[in-house]
Amino acid sequence: MKSFAPRRELSQNFLTDRGIADRIVASAELRPGDHVFEIGPGKGVLTERLATSTCDRVLAVDLDERAIAFLAAQPWNKSPRCEARYGDVLRIHVEQEFPSCPRVNRVVIGNIPYSITSELIFWAFEQHRTVDRVVMMMQREVAKRCVAVPRTKEYGILTVATWFYAEAKVLFHVQPGSFFPRPDVTSSVIRFRLRERPAADVDPVSFMKFVRAAFSQRRKILRNSLQQWLVNNRIVLDDDGAALVTCDISKARAEELLPHQLVELYSELRARVQS
DSSP states (O other): OOOOOOOOGGTTOOOOHHHHHHHHHTTOOTTTOOEEEEEEEOOOHHHHHHSSSSSSEEEEEESOOOHHHHHTOTTTTTTTTTTEEOOGGGGOOHHSSTTTTTTGGEEEEEEEGGGGHHHHHHHHHHHTTTEEEEEEEEEEHHHHHHOOOOOTTTHHHHHHHHHHHHHEEEEEOOOGEEEEESSSSSSEEEEEEEEESOOSSSSSHHHHHHHHHHTTTSSSHHHHHHHHHHHHHBOOOOTTBBOOOSOOOTTTOGGGSSHHHHHHHHHHHHBBBBB
């Protein structure tokens, strides 16, 4: 198949810089025995590097059938250890694709579509029990939110979720000229080392609902931003209940608390559920 043009509706910005592709693959720290799941291979600049790496298997999944046909026609893509398949990544469980592979050898990598960056990050976090590490290229601003610190505009829901599920590090930045078409933003490569067990022993779904509520109106004090969450969870505070052990929620804002303090606050409030 001949080359194909990027589609705006698929948020396609194809990586063209082979040097950057080499750096991304090196960031995954691949070794013999690893099975790699690639998100959105596009024209295969990353896929080709993965196919010649030390890993045992590469599965590249793309929602664009043209990409699958294009990769199938490439001379380097003849090994049975490398497969390109049509599919929706958000509907896939990596463990089911590599059932006989130990967790430590399951790796996710990708230059991800920027229009669904948050969805893909949370999809990766959902794989934490069965995937060891994830290397993604995304908008620089989103990467900054993953590793932000309190009292900054970047600090928020994504920061807390990242801490909860992974140890994250921004490795390097990539300029628009490394893509076709050129995106309007600088990109960053970030590596997540997923925690097999989350950073705190709380229910992940319930805790993240609390975090979203806490940051829903980030300029408001917690007692106000959490008002509906408190009602929904049948939590009643005494007249002086704004002053809790963790913090005074009549004065503090979510952006002022470290992730572990948010866990402590969540646990303290949950202990006040009315029967």
